Amino acid sequence: MPPSPAPRDSLAAGEDKSRLDLRLKQVAIDTHLENVAYLSRDCIPYRIEGFQALSRIDVVAGDRHITATLNVVDDPGIVGPEEVGLSEDAFRRLGLLAGSVARVRHAEKPASTGALFRKISGERLTKADYHGIVQDISQGHYSKIELTAFLIATNNGAMDRDEIYYLTDAMVASGRRLGWHEHMVVDKHCIGGIPGNRTSMLVVPIVAAHGLLCPKTSSRAITSPSGTADTMEVLANVNLEPQRIAEIVREHRACLAWGGTADLSPADDVMISVERPLSLDSTTQMVASILSKKIAAGSTHLLLDIPIGPSAKVKNVPDAQRLRKLFEYVASRMDLKLETLVSDGRQPIGNGIGPMLEARDVMRVLENDPRAPQDLRHKSLHLAGRMIEFDPDVRGGEGYAIARDILESGRALAKMKDIIAAQGAKAFNPNDFVRARLSHDVIAERDGMVTAIDNLRIAQVARLAGAPKVPNAGIDLAHKLGDTVRKGDTLYTLYAEYPSDLMFAIQLCERGSGYTIGDAAELLHTWLEF
C-alpha cells in the first residue's frame, strides 16, 4: 500500500521542517561493534523516509554523523516519537550530549562500495581500492553483511600477492603507527595453533637483556586455551595505556603487554569479529593481519615462527615454504626485515596448557629450575638466538650461545622481574600455580610409545576445563612424543575449579584423549632445524 502522503506533502511544501528534528538519546543496550539506531514507529522521519527495520541510516547532528542499523521501536519508554536512540558504543562514538538535535536519513553507501562489488565479481583491486575499503571498515561504515562479503570474496586464492600487500598497507594506514626513534625494533610472532608455546615470555627478556628494543604486544586467546597476554596476566598487569607502554619500553627496552588498547591496525579487530564465527582461517588474512599489526607497532625486524605438524595449522614443509615466501614478499614491500623459522609443531610446547600452568613453565625456565620443560627452553633459546643475530655486531651462528648465557646467568630472570614490576606485579604464591581445586588423571590404556599428540584435541580439552577464563584451569602433560609408557601411567592431568567444567573435559577425553600410544616405528620424525 502507498504510504499516507499527508506528512510528506506538507513537509515538501516547507511548512514544518522542524518536525524532522529529533532529540538524541542513549539507549542502554550494548550491541558491541555494530552501531544500532532506535526510532519510534510513530516518528515523522520514519514515516516519511520509508525506512525498514535493518535499513542502514545516518544519524546527523551538526557536523557529525554516524551510520547505524535501524531498529524500529514500539515502546515510548525506549524512544519516543521525537527521539532518536543510539546503542551505547554508537552514542559514545558520535560523541554528543543526550538531547542534542539530530536528523536521520538513508545512509549513503560507503564510498568503497563500488570496489567491494568489483571484488565480489572476482576482479583484481588496486591499492587505492584497498585503502578505501579498509578505511570504511575501520570507521564502522560497513555493515556485517558488507564485511562478510569482503572477507569471503578475498578468501584463499582470490587475491594475488600484490593485493595482499595493498591490503596490509591499508590496514597499517587505518590506525595508529608507533615510532620508537631507534634503528632496530625487533619482534617475534608465531602463526599459532600449538598449545603451551609461550616462547615470547622467554625470548623478550633474553633479547632485551642483550640490549635489543622489543616492545612486545600480544593478543588474548581467541580459540586457544591461552594467549601470551592471558599467561602474562598471571604475573603482571597487561592492560596498559599506550603512554605507559612507551615509558616502560624506554626504561627497560621491552614490555609484554596486551595489544588491544593501542589502536594498531584497528580494521583487523573488526574483521576478526566476522572471521571468528565463520572459523575463517585464510592465509591472506593471516599475512595481512600479522604484518600490519607488527608494522603499526613500529617493528623493523620480525622473526616469524611457522610450526608444522599433522595437527598444526601448516601440515608439511612445501606448504610452509609457500607461506614463508608470501610473508617475505609482503614484508619486503613494506620494508620490514623478516626471518622465518619453520619449527616442530607435532605436539604442544612445554608441559602446562592454560594461563597459570604456562606461567609456571616460563618461570621455571627463567629460574633454571631442573623441572623446567626442556623443549620450551630449547625452542626459546633458538628463537632468541636468531633475533640476537639481527644485531649487526653478532656473527651468524653465535646467537644461541649468547642467549643461553643470558638465561643461565640469571640476567633474563632479572629482566623479566623488571618488566613485571614496571607493568605492575600480581600478588601470587608460586606454590599456588597448580592448586586448582579439582584434578583428574588421564591414563595410558596400553603399553607403548607416545607416537602422536593432537594439538587441537589438547586445546579443546583445556578450554573445557576452564582455560583461559579460569586462570589455574588447564592441562599438565606428563609425557611427550617418544616417551615410553606403561598401561595405567598418567599421560596428563586435568585441572579445573568447577565440577561441571571437569565433567565436560573428562567426557571429551573419553571420546579421545589426543594421545596415540603405538610402536616406536610409528613415531612421525621431522627433519626440521630443531
Place this chain on the structure above:
Amino acid sequence: MPPSPAPRDSLAAGEDKSRLDLRLKQVAIDTHLENVAYLSRDCIPYRIEGFQALSRIDVVAGDRHITATLNVVDDPGIVGPEEVGLSEDAFRRLGLLAGSVARVRHAEKPASTGALFRKISGERLTKADYHGIVQDISQGHYSKIELTAFLIATNNGAMDRDEIYYLTDAMVASGRRLGWHEHMVVDKHCIGGIPGNRTSMLVVPIVAAHGLLCPKTSSRAITSPSGTADTMEVLANVNLEPQRIAEIVREHRACLAWGGTADLSPADDVMISVERPLSLDSTTQMVASILSKKIAAGSTHLLLDIPIGPSAKVKNVPDAQRLRKLFEYVASRMDLKLETLVSDGRQPIGNGIGPMLEARDVMRVLENDPRAPQDLRHKSLHLAGRMIEFDPDVRGGEGYAIARDILESGRALAKMKDIIAAQGAKAFNPNDFVRARLSHDVIAERDGMVTAIDNLRIAQVARLAGAPKVPNAGIDLAHKLGDTVRKGDTLYTLYAEYPSDLMFAIQLCERGSGYTIGDAAELLHTWLEF
C-alpha cells in the same frame, strides 16, 4: 580479567539452580528478519556463561527454543536481571506467553555449519548438504554473517549445474508447495530489468480465456519502478490469503496476486534480504530463486522471457544461450517443462513507467484502444501464443493467432474484469491515471533519431519521481527507438506528486536523460524472434 567466580561456583555445586530461570518478555523493538535477545548485564546467566554482545544464544522454554543475537541491556526498564527479552518477531516465532520461564545457553552452531565451511573452502556440496543449509536458512538459524558467507561462497562460478539443481530442490522443500490437481499449470516469468514490461497482466487473462490454468503470483518492485504486483494493485487488491487465491483460481482459471503471503520458497526471501544491500545479481541465485518459486507454486509449464540489450541484464545472444541452457538443465531435473524466449531488451516496453501509468497501458491494450502501445501488445501476444501452444490440442505456430483473436474479441478484457472483481476492484477513474499533481517534459537537445534508451537510467529517474511508492508517479515515454525527433520535442514526461521528488528526478535527467539522439546508422539492430 577472570570473571568473578562466586556465582558460578555455588551454581556448579547445585545450590541454587533456579537462579538460571528467567521470565520471558517481549521487547517492543522490530528487528525484522533478525532474532534479537535482550539480557540484563546484571543477570546471573549472563555473568556465568560469559556471553558477549552479538553472541548467538538459544532461548529455551519447555520444548521450544529460538536462536537469537544477544544485545546486552543496562536499563532495567527494558529488561531486568530476572528477564530475557525477545524482539517482536522473535517473540512471535517462539510463540509463548510473556512471563513463561525460559533459560539461555550458548547457541549450538546450525547443523549445516560443516557444509557451509566446506563451501567457503571451495568444495562441491551434495544434495543433502544443500537441503541442510536451506532448511537452516529458512528457519532463521543462520546469522546475517553466515547467510552472507553462503551467498558469496556460492556466487557466480562457484557452483556447478548439479549444485544449482540441489539448491533449487532444497528451496522448494523449505516451504509450502501448492497442488492444483490438473495436468497442466502454466506460468510465465521474465528475468527482469526492463522498465514498463507488464506483459503478465495481458498474458494471464489471454491464456486463461483460452482455458489454461494460470495461477500467477508476482513480486513487488525491489529495485525497479514497479513490479507486476505494484501495477496490479492499482486495479485490484493483490494481498490475498492462499485460501482465497485457490478459490479465485478454481473459479476463473487465473489470478494476478502478490506472492508474498504464500510461504513459497521462504528461504528465497531470507536470501534476498542479503542480496539486495550487496546488489548481488548472481546467475546461480536467479535460476534457483525463479525456478523454486514457480515449482512451489505448482507450475508444470513455464515460459521464460530473457530480454537482451546493452542495458538489460543479459547483454548478448551467447550469454542468453548459456543462461537458457542452465535454466533448461535445472528445470528438467525438477520435472518442469520450460520454454524460453529471448526478446528485445534494448528499451522499455510500453510507454508508462510506474504503477498507474503501466496500468493505463495494460488497460488500453485490453480495450483495443488505438492509443495502446504496440510493442507491449505485440510482445504480450507473442508470449501468450507460445503459452497457448503448451496446449497439446494447439498446432505449433497457431498460438499467436489464437491469442490475438482472444484479445481483439474482448474475451481477454472480460477475463481481466472477472479477475479484478474476484480479487476486489479498486475504485478509480480511468481519467485519473496520469493526473499526478506535477509534471515536467524532458526534451530533445538536437534533431536526429532515437538510437538508444538506457533502461537503468529510465528506471532510476522513475524511482526518484516517486514510483512505485507513489502510484501515479513515474515516466510517460513519448518516443521510442527509431523515432525521428526535432530539437525541443518531448522525449518523455515526468510525473510526481511532491516537489522534492520532481526536483531530484529532474536533477538526474540533467546529468543524462537516458536517451541518445543520433543518426539512423547508429541504431543498434537486433535479429531476435521479435
